[in-house]
Amino acid sequence: xxxxxxxxxxxxxxxxxxxxxxxxxxxxxxxxxxxxxxxxxxxxxxxxxxxxxxxxxxxxxxxxxxxxxxxxxxxxxxxxxxxxxxxxxxxxxxxxxxxxxxxxxxxxxxxxxxxxxxxxxxxxxxxxxxxxxxxxxxxxxxxxxxxxxxxxxxxxxxxxxxxxxxxxxxxxxxxxxxxxxxxxxxxxxxxxxxxxxxxxxxxxxxxxxxxxxxxxxxxxxxxxxx
Amino acid sequence: xxxxxxxxxxxxxxxxxxxxxxxxxxxxxxxxxxxxxxxxxxxxxxxxxxxxxxxxxxxxxxxxxxxxxxxxxxxxxxxxxxxxxxxxxxxxxxxxxxxxxxxxxxxxxxxxxxxxxxxxxxxxxxxxxxxxxxxxxxxxxxxxxxxxxxxxxxxxxxxxxxxxxxxxxxxxxxxxxxxxxxxxxxxxxxxxxxxxxxxxxxxxx
Numbered sequence: 001x002x003x004x005x006x007x008x009x010x011x012x013x014x015x016x017x018x019x020x021x022x023x024x025x026x027x028x029x030x031x032x033x034x035x036x037x038x039x040x041x042x043x044x045x046x047x048x049x050x051x052x053x054x055x056x057x058x059x060x061x062x063x064x065x066x067x068x069x070x071x072x073x074x075x076x077x078x079x080x081x082x083x084x085x086x087x088x089x090x091x092x093x094x095x096x097x098x099x100x101x102x103x104x105x106x107x108x109x110x111x112x113x114x115x116x117x118x119x120x121x122x123x124x125x126x127x128x129x130x131x132x133x134x135x136x137x138x139x140x141x142x143x144x145x146x147x148x149x150x151x152x153x154x155x156x157x158x159x160x161x162x163x164x165x166x167x168x169x170x171x172x173x174x175x176x177x178x179x180x181x182x183x184x185x186x187x188x189x190x191x192x193x194x195x196x197x198x199x200x201x202x203x204x205x206x207x208x209x210x211x212x213x214x215x216x217x218x219x220x221x222x223x224x225x226x
Numbered sequence: 227x228x229x230x231x232x233x234x235x236x237x238x239x240x241x242x243x244x245x246x247x248x249x250x251x252x253x254x255x256x257x258x259x260x261x262x263x264x265x266x267x268x269x270x271x272x273x274x275x276x277x278x279x280x281x282x283x284x285x286x287x288x289x290x291x292x293x294x295x296x297x298x299x300x301x302x303x304x305x306x307x308x309x310x311x312x313x314x315x316x317x318x319x320x321x322x323x324x325x326x327x328x329x330x331x332x333x334x335x336x337x338x339x340x341x342x343x344x345x346x347x348x349x350x351x352x353x354x355x356x357x358x359x360x361x362x363x364x365x366x367x368x369x370x371x372x373x374x375x376x377x378x379x380x381x382x383x384x385x386x387x388x389x390x391x392x393x394x395x396x397x398x399x400x401x402x403x404x405x406x407x408x409x410x411x412x413x414x415x416x417x418x419x420x421x422x423x424x425x426x427x428x429x430x431x
Contacts, residue, residue: 058232185292196287197295200311201405203281203319207391208405210380214364215403217353 261369261377261394263341265320271334271388277323285315305404313396321389327360330388335381338390342367342379360385375399 002010012020189197272278288311295307324330342349351366362384369377378399380391 061236184297185295187292189292193290193292196283196291199281200283200288200291200317201307202279203283203317203391203393204307204310204402204405206279206319206321206389207378207380207393208402210364210382210389210391211366211399211403213382214351214353214366217355217364218351221353 260346260371261392262316263318263338263377263379263390263392265318265338265390265392271320271322271330274324274329275322276325277321279319279321279323281317281319283317288314288317303404305401310398310401310405313398314393316392316394318392318394319390321387324386324388327385329386334388335383338379338381346371346376347379 002012004010004012004016291311293308293312295311297305297307322330341347346369347367348370349365349367351364353362353364355362363381364383365381367379367381368375369379375396377395378391378393378397380389382389382391
């Protein structure tokens with residue numbers, strides 16, 4: 001028996017040679033890999049990435065998150081914000097006297113800042129009838145940028161007048177239909193608002209009266225027991 | 227890399243959405259009916275009464291009231307009505323005035339008392355004062371949950387006046403107690419006979 005099947009030495013047998021010739025056509029032949037176009041995966045399927053566009057989903061999600069965060073922040077801040085303290089001073093137009101912060105002056109009050117003052121007087125552009133409304137932003141420190149100007153003003157040099165814009169509306173006083181109740185709001189009320197406010201005041205006053213009565217009686221009982 | 231970024235963005239969106247949901251006002255989480263009493267079905271009383279003060283302000287009406295509304299006491303103290311109203315979800319008052327004593331009795335209050343016996347309500351004050359055959363009976367009930375006030379109910383039974391007050395929502399009692407006698411109107415003085423002097427002209431329905 002030859003070693004042909006083992007290491008291809010010696011004489012091959014007839015059957016083996018026939019089979020070798022028959023199967024030789026199927027032997028391995030090195031050639032480059034050819035993948036059919038239909039079996040070729042798309043780039044997105046393999047990487048999971050989408051073609052980058054201006055409004056891609058992640059960018060939209062990021063933008064929506066930022067907008068939501070900003071809205072939530074604005075809402076929180078608007079709720080916690082303290083209303084600006086304002087004090088109304090009425091000055092008659094054309095007159096030579098005016099009253100500012102309870103003191104009589106010989107000339108209408110001018111807009112300006114005192115070097116040592118803790119407040120800046122600002123003029124509101126709003127006119128009500130024949131009265132000009134001047135508001136004082138209480139306890140507002142003199143801004144650093146205006147301190148020089150304030151010093152010059154204090155020294156009598158009128159070369160510079162700081163004018164600040166204040167958006168806080170002037171309080172508006174409302175009187176109830178029965179003439180008794182008074183309250184201040186920022187803007188005049190609509191008829192519906194006025195009706196609702198009057199009803200609320202009446203309800204709160206009644207509730208308050210009953211509560212106070214109960215409280216007084218309890219105190220009296222407590223005293224009597226002592 | 228992009229997959230990781232996507233995951234982070236999704237997580238961020240989730241966190242923001244959760245934060246927005248939890249940051250919503252606590253009142254929004256409260257059940258709408260908590261603290262609300264049904265006091266508007268006292269037709270029998272309304273027919274007998276010669277005077278009726280009827281205030282019904284639900285949440286929608288309370289919202290149209292300006293938030294920044296202040297008034298001053300006679301002593302110059304400022305009361306911020308806006309702060310009081312801020313936590314409210316309803317204000318309901320029925321005050322019936324009668325010509326004679328005994329025109330109403332406890333049976334007229336059976337419905338309200340049944341509601342006040344339901345869970346959540348607790349009677350804080352019960353004052354009964356017998357003065358020269360005139361009995362004044364004032365009860366104050368409160369509904370609380372998680373340490374906050376959800377509702378307040380006041381029943382004031384006077385010889386010629388019956389008053390039911392129901393305030394729904396969170397209210398500052400200290401601020402509320404300052405309101406009596408303010409707004410340039412004399413105090414109601416309910417202890418002295420029960421006439422609401424100076425009150426708004428009542429409407430008879």
